[in-house]
Amino acid sequence: MNVTIVGTGYVGLVTGACLAELGNNVFCLDLDRNKIDLLNAGGIPIHEPGLEEVLLRNVEEGRLTFSCDVAASVAFADLQFIAVGTPPDEDGSADLKYVLAAARAIGRHMDRFKVIVDKSTVPVGTAQEVAAVVREELAKRGREDIAFSVASNPEFLKEGAAIDDFMRPDRIVLGVDDDEPGQRALALLRELYRPFNRNHERTRVMDVRSAEFTKYAANAMLATRISFMNELANLADRVGADIELVRQGIGSDPRIGYSFLYAGTGYGGSCFPKDVDALCRTAQAHGLPLQVLTAVQRVNQAQKHVLLDKIRAQFGRRLAGRTFAVWGLAFKPGTDDMREAPSRLVIGALLRAGARVRAHDPVAQEQAARVLADDLQDHPELLRNITFVAKPLDAVTGADALVLLTEWKIYKSPNLRAMKDAMRTSLVLDGRNLYEPHAMAQAGFTYLGIGRNNRALLPPQQRVAAEPSAAADALDPAASSLLAHQAQDP
Numbered sequence: 160m161n162v163t164i165v166g167t168g169y170v171g172l173v174t175g176a177c178l179a180e181l182g183n184n185v186f187c188l189d190l191d192r193n194k195i196d197l198l199n200a201g202g203i204p205i206h207e208p209g210l211e212e213v214l215l216r217n218v219e220e221g222r223l224t225f226s227c228d229v230a231a232s233v234a235f236a237d238l239q240f241i242a243v244g245t246p247p248d249e250d251g252s253a254d255l256k257y258v259l260a261a262a263r264a265i266g267r268h269m270d271r272f273k274v275i276v277d278k279s280t281v282p283v284g285t286a287q288e289v290a291a292v293v294r295e296e297l298a299k300r301g302r303e304d305i306a307f308s309v310a311s312n313p314e315f316l317k318e319g320a321a322i323d324d325f326m327r328p329d330r331i332v333l334g335v336d337d338d339e340p341g342q343r344a345l346a347l348l349r350e351l352y353r354p355f356n357r358n359h360e361r362t363r364v365m366d367v368r369s370a371e372f373t374k375y376a377a378n379a380m381l382a383t384r385i386s387f388m389n390e391l392a393n394l395a396d397r398v399g400a401d402i403e404l405v406r407q408g409i410g411s412d413p414r415i416g417y418s419f420l421y422a423g424t425g426y427g428g429s430c431f432p433k434d435v436d437a438l439c440r441t442a443q444a445h446g447l448p449l450q451v452l453t454a455v456q457r458v459n460q461a462q463k464h465v466l467l468d469k470i471r472a473q474f475g476r477r478l479a480g481r482t483f484a485v486w487g488l489a490f491k492p493g494t495d496d497m498r499e500a501p502s503r504l505v506i507g508a509l510l511r512a513g514a515r516v517r518a519h520d521p522v523a524q525e526q527a528a529r530v531l532a533d534d535l536q537d538h539p540e541l542l543r544n545i546t547f548v549a550k551p552l553d554a555v556t557g558a559d560a561l562v563l564l565t566e567w568k569i570y571k572s573p574n575l576r577a578m579k580d581a582m583r584t585s586l587v588l589d590g591r592n593l594y595e596p597h598a599m600a601q602a603g604f605t606y607l608g609i610g611r612n613n614r615a616l617l618p619p620q621q622r623v624a625a626e627p628s629a630a631a632d633a634l635d636p637a638a639s640s641l642l643a644h645q646a647q648d649p
């Protein structure tokens with residue numbers, strides 16, 4: 160089949176590549192000329208395992224095209240997928256300007272029946288708005304005779320596992336209208352997704368509004384599990400339990416399951432924070448504020464500060480002159496995506512407090528340097544105090560503490576002896592609970608995970624003995640106000 164994908168970001172690129180891999184002819188449109196030029200030159204704008212191979216093969220075999228030509232993209236296929244960004248607006252609701260601009264462009268150029276498929280994550284009712292915009296454009300040209308349908312086909316892929324998620328989906332949600340164009344849309348989409356249903360039927364057909372809602376409900380449920388565990392982890396720290404053992408204890412109940420119950424430094428990325436916000440906004444607009452999800456957001460905001468609180472508990476306010484090793488910058492392993500990455504907040508706070516940071520990430524260092532420069536626009540001189548290093552061990556050399564923020568595989572079995580020898584102080588703050596407290600204590604580390612302050616396993620908590628240099632003793636005033644602010648954070 161011929162398919163057009165509007166928007167060649169994480170979702171658009173993966174969708175386009177995977178649909179081409181199944182034998183379809185795919186036209187990927189983006190308005191970002193640099194991105195299209197890079198793709199046409201054989202480059203890839205994002206880090207996503209397995210993507211390069213699929214892209215190169217399908218471009219070479221002529222099934223995958225990248226272009227900025229809107230008229231050509233609309234003419235190319237009856238199926239027009241919209242996969243552009245839906246970033247948060249100022250009030251937290253989803254900003255639909257890219258979606259509606261894409262819809263308008265389709266309406267402006269279409270000259271025969273089209274199925275417009277919203278793959279972007281969009282609030283309930285968006286398909287109706289898309290249809291209105293397309294109708295408006297058709298009316299301007301006096302072409303109200305051209306039929307079309309707007310369907311919803313939300314995407315559930317995870318970054319870092321996107322190809323696998325797309326190729327082996329748990330479910331394919333199709334929201335279509337009941338009318339004749341809607342049923343034509345359904346027939347086309349069923350045909351497109353037929354290869355995914357060979358083993359068993361994965362397609363769930365529903366009305367458009369329910370499909371749009373399903374996407375938000377899924378992300379909200381997953382975010383809720385994470386905030387629930389993060390809150391319990393903080394209590395575990397107080398009562399002397401180990402949240403990892405608790406996770407396994409409850410996960411063994413099939414009604415609960417093991418997935419998405421890892422405590423950490425709060426969820427980040429381009430989806431959970433913005434989608435939970437947007438759903439809360441939708442609910443408010445309908446006069447039904449969502450109390451559980453409001454708490455989920457609040458807990459997540461606070462959780463992003465938990466490691467900083469632990470750092471402060473160890474060092475007091477004297478962070479100026481200290482050196483912190485940071486392992487992991489991306490919001491999760493398997494990606495170079497820095498959107499809402501907890502590392503931004505932690506590193507920003509450390510630098511503002513006058514500390515030095517030696518950071519390592521296997522793929523996200525370049526992106527991290529870019530976003531941190533943006534985050535620290537008001538204090539660009541602080542960027543001198545962050546060094547990006549080639550190897551994890553280089554980061555810990557001479558460090559007062561190691562702060563682990565992303566659970567990349569490369570950090571899973573470090574050489575503890577070499578680490579301990581290299582560090583100035585053997586303090587490890589593990590934001591992903593990657594290590595065993597007992598093993599770390601045995602190796603001579605002061606180990607602080609999230610919700611793992613199990614008194615039976617750990618030596619009595621000691622404050623870090625080594626004092627910073629005298630020159631560093633004077634606390635940067637910006638740092639002290641920042642830390643005070645964090646102390647008050649809910």
Ligand SMILES: NC(=O)c1ccc[n+]([C@@H]2O[C@H](COP(=O)([O-])OP(=O)(O)OC[C@H]3O[C@@H](n4cnc5c(N)ncnc54)[C@H](O)[C@@H]3O)[C@@H](O)[C@H]2O)c1
Nearest residue numbers: 166167168169170189190191243244245257261279280314
């Ligand atoms: N990133 C994920 O893991 C993920 C997973 C599932 C769903 N989603 C949802 O999918 C949507 C896209 O997310 P993303 O992460 O791929 O975004 P992204 O920012 O990586 O990519 C969006 C792309 O759309 C392009 N674009 C914007 N307006 C355009 C237009 N009018 N015509 C053509 N191209 C245009 C931009 O230049 C950009 O390249 C969002 O709604 C997001 O919530 C994302």
Ligand SMILES: O=c1ccn([C@@H]2O[C@H](COP(=O)(O)OP(=O)(O)O[C@H]3O[C@H](CO)[C@@H](O)[C@H](O)[C@H]3O)[C@@H](O)[C@H]2O)c(=O)[nH]1
Nearest residue numbers: 314315316317318385419420421423426427428430490491
């Ligand atoms: O037990 C867990 C699982 C995840 N996280 C964090 O949650 C965030 C999101 O992780 P993940 O869901 O793996 O990555 P995303 O790529 O953001 O994928 C989510 O968001 C996408 C965009 O909507 C959806 O398509 C996916 O189904 C949904 O998992 C990250 O910061 C993780 O560190 C935890 O803290 N604990």
